[in-house]
Amino acid sequence: MNILAIESSCDETSAAVLSNGQLLSNVIAAQLIHEQYGGVVPELASRAHQQHILPVVERALTEANIPKNALSAVAFTRGPGLLGSLLVGASFAKALALGLNIPLIEVNHMQAHVLAHFIEDPAPAFPFLCLTVSGGHTQIVLVRNPLDMEVIGQTQDDAVGEAFDKSAKLLNLPYPGGPLIDRYAKAGNPLAYRFPLGEMPGLDYSFSGIKTAILYFLRDRTSDNPAFISENIADICASIQYTLVQMLLIKLKRASRETGIKEIAIAGGVSANSGLRTALTQLGTELGWNVYIPRFEYCTDNAAMIAKAAQFKFEQGDFTSQAVSPLPRMAL
Numbered sequence: 138m139n140i141l142a143i144e145s146s147c148d149e150t151s152a153a154v155l156s157n158g159q160l161l162s163n164v165i166a167a168q169l170i171h172e173q174y175g176g177v178v179p180e181l182a183s184r185a186h187q188q189h190i191l192p193v194v195e196r197a198l199t200e201a202n203i204p205k206n207a208l209s210a211v212a213f214t215r216g217p218g219l220l221g222s223l224l225v226g227a228s229f230a231k232a233l234a235l236g237l238n239i240p241l242i243e244v245n246h247m248q249a250h251v252l253a254h255f256i257e258d259p260a261p262a263f264p265f266l267c268l269t270v271s272g273g274h275t276q277i278v279l280v281r282n283p284l285d286m287e288v289i290g291q292t293q294d295d296a297v298g299e300a301f302d303k304s305a306k307l308l309n310l311p312y313p314g315g316p317l318i319d320r321y322a323k324a325g326n327p328l329a330y331r332f333p334l335g336e337m338p339g340l341d342y343s344f345s346g347i348k349t350a351i352l353y354f355l356r357d358r359t360s361d362n363p364a365f366i367s368e369n370i371a372d373i374c375a376s377i378q379y380t381l382v383q384m385l386l387i388k389l390k391r392a393s394r395e396t397g398i399k400e401i402a403i404a405g406g407v408s409a410n411s412g413l414r415t416a417l418t419q420l421g422t423e424l425g426w427n428v429y430i431p432r433f434e435y436c437t438d439n440a441a442m443i444a445k446a447a448q449f450k451f452e453q454g455d456f457t458s459q460a461v462s463p464l465p466r467m468a469l
């Protein structure tokens with residue numbers, strides 16, 4: 138069984154080939170054009186997808202050494218994501234499946250972030266909890282089986298990736314600033330400055346308060362010393378990262394306590410954060426959790442995770458029709 142999967146929900150054009158459960162290729166073309174605008178510009182993103190999609194798919198097939206006519210199905214991200222971006226991947230996948238007369242499989246991008254854990258061993262045992270943290274989402278997901286997931290906690294406003302990126306913007310760092318905060322934080326003191334953890338009820342999150350707190354903090358400090366940011370960039374980044382990671386872990390701990398589940402995974406772009414990876418590993422040792430952290434390349438957007446999700450659907454015979462259209466706000 139050979140599946141070609143396409144991911145185009147945001148600003149990465151990606152294609153992957155999975156053969157009998159094994160990943161043979163995972164090609165990712167990032168779009169650097171957005172950096173100069175300080176965020177993803179939807180119209181530019183969909184145009185870039187149009188330019189990248191054919192070469193990316195061709196490379197994925199070549200690297201996998203699988204000819205088009207040996208494919209068993211074509212999978213694509215149906216949502217959530219930017220409509221124009223999703224349309225490029227969906228149209229391409231539909232046309233290819235039609236041309237080859239093979240089944241089409243639609244994949245939910247957030248479900249795929251969770252299923253990235255099954256690309257390589259060790260995979261979590263069911264049921265497990267997955268903290269999915271990305272540019273657009275922050276969710277605690279109870280995963281009963283590959284295709285049965287329930288969101289038991291989520292952000293009521295910004296995603297944690299947005300909190301990283303907006304904090305970075307306040308520090309005059311280029312977009313996307315999350316990875317840069319991570320890099321500067323390595324040389325800083327996480328306890329140098331204190332920011333409020335903000336309390337949301339239950340298992341939900343809120344990240345809009347901390348953004349405002351950081352804004353006022355920087356305004357006060359830079360009015361005393363205009364060079365405050367550049368002189369203290371490492372300590373500021375370490376303190377912001379520490380606060381965001383603490384916020385994430387407090388609710389994850391509560392979710393584990395309430396469900397009794399000790400199989401704990403993280404997924405999504407922010408799971409690439411080294412502060413989160415280290416703190417979660419330590420917490421897991423302390424609390425007797427089995428912790429699962431994906432390889433870096435399977436944290437941010439990639440088609441390998443789409444292919445893995447598609448494999449589970451293929452096995453269930455869960456195919457989609459040519460009439461399908463993208464869903465920018467697709468629920469899990």
Ligand code: ATP
Nearest residue numbers: 271272273274298313315316319406407409410438
């Ligand atoms: P979604 O998956 O919710 O649709 P998305 O696809 O844009 O959103 P991803 O590509 O999964 O999100 O993740 C991108 C986010 O991850 C960005 O906000 C980016 O700053 C953040 N990120 C990536 N690496 C790191 C890191 N090392 N530290 C902190 N944040 C990071």
Ligand code: MG
Nearest residue numbers: 147148149438
């Ligand atoms: Mg992205």
Ligand code: FE
Nearest residue numbers: 271406437438
């Ligand atoms: Fe994503």
